[in-house]
Amino acid sequence: MRICVFCASGPVPDAAIDLAAAVGTAIAARGWSLVSGGGRVSMMGAVARAARAGGAHTVGVIPEALVAEEVADDDADELVVVADMRTRKREMDERSDGVLALPGGLGTLEELFEAWTSHALGMHDKPVVVLDPDGHYDPLFAWLDGLRPTGFVTDRGMSGVVRVETVDEALDALAPATTSAPGPR
Structure with missing residues (x-):
């Protein structure tokens, strides 16, 4: 399994960093691979570092403009540099078997909505999952x-x-x- 994780790449509370690290550790424990946005900062960096520490193969997909900002996860097993954000999403989608959204902001929401909408329209059958342990997404779902x-x-x-x-x-x-999966929350 290759899991695409969408999450924050900016300053967030420590609990969010810990959640991302726990996800990376759990992905590795299952023998799965991680596909991420290719950043080494914040939650994005934490999930990738933890996945690698557990032995998971990590693929980071990052737009060229962000590499220049020196936020690229140079330790990724594969670092794919693309032209723009749209190409990044397509590349992440093609390299993954499922999508997991953690707490995040506008970028995470945009990625989540595209994967979710495509699934709802029958354009793919990959599971789309939102991990929301603290109610971050409660207002959105309401x-x-x-x-x-x-x-x-x-x-x-x-x-x-x-x-x-x-x-x-x-x-x-x-x-x-x-494997049995839980129903929606």
Whole structure:
């Protein structure tokens, strides 16, 4: 399994860094590989370092403009430098078997929504999972649920993502169909 992790690359609380490291450790413990945004900072760096420390193969995909900022994860087993953010997402998608979103900001949301929407439209069948142990995404999901009666958000659309609270639940939800996965939160 090759898991694409979307998460923050800017300053965040220590608990978020710890969560990212726990995810990287757990990915490695399952013998899986990590695909990330190719940064060495914040949550993105923590997940990659922990995955490598546990023996996982890591692939980082980073836009050329961010390499110049010297945030590239030069320790990645594969560091793929691409022209722009759109190419980055396509490359990450092609290299992964499932998507895991951790707490993050605008970039994480944009990546999550693209993967989620594509899944809901049947453009891929990769699991899309949101790991939300502390309610970071509560306002977002409340807003989306509130849009259901208007028709702007459908049950089918909402079923395109699984929301969980623990690292183990997240990886179980990403596991191949032979493993039981939890239902949506």
